[in-house]
Amino acid sequence: MRAGSNVKLCTKVLIRNQHTYQGSGVSYMPPKPENGATHSSLSPAQQAYLERVIRVDQAGELGADLIYAGQYLALSHNKKVKPIIKHMWEQEIHHRSTFNKLQSEHRVRPSILTPLWKAGAFGLGFATGFMNKEAAMACTEAVETVIGKHYNSQLRVLSNNFADLKDSNDKFSNSKEIEHLKGTIKVFRDQELEHLNTAIQNDSKNARPYWLLTETIKTVCKSAVFVAERI
Ligand SMILES: [Fe+2]
Ligand SMILES: [Fe+2]
DSSP states (O other), X not given: OOHHHHHHHHHHHHHHHTOOXXXXXXXXXXXXXXXXXXXXXXXXXXXXXXXXXXXXXHHHHHHHHHHHXXXXXXXXXXXXXHHHHHHHHHHHHHHHHHHHHHHHHTTOOOOTTHHHHHHHHHHHHHXXXXXXXXXXXXXHHHHHHHXXXXXXXXXXXXXXXXXXXXXXXXXXXXXXXXXXXXXXHHHHHHHHHHHHHHHHHTTGGGOTTHHHHHHHHHHHHHHHHHHHHHO
């Protein structure tokens, strides 16, 4: 490769490395690819971020599974709402098992607070379902609002900070591993947003006290995401 091409290449790499990520309240400095890298291996910083994504998403999907389990149990007498909750619950079971698989493939340790997430999520689902259908739907609205934004934030980082140098035309692209993860998160994000719409269509806004309930649950979810990313 000629000297001019090398300078052009290095400049592009440096420019790409100057982006920073502000997600979930954490500054994330993107990794620096090795000069001349043409492969898709991840740097230590990328690997650390990837592990964090898998850990928090596995914990989150586990929580979602148990929230719907609690709601289903508490509202098992309600023939109209039961199938609606069951449909969302089944999708969450699939989300959870997908991240369980990713967790073992990438050898990512689970959040050490997993027992707390389990108890808290089931308790939240059961308590809101026990209040009434509207409260259960308000819970779903709050949770899926937070999780939809959370997944979007991850997608931005995976798109912007995980491209490797691909070819001599200076085209950048993600590795297959990252593309697969992004595809999975996109599908799940869309399903979470469907759950959000379902909750609104099923009278989440009629829950009382709506504002207190949804804002409290959003704060709890955001706090759980913050903690599960780290421990
Ligand atoms: Fe989910
Ligand atoms: Fe969901």
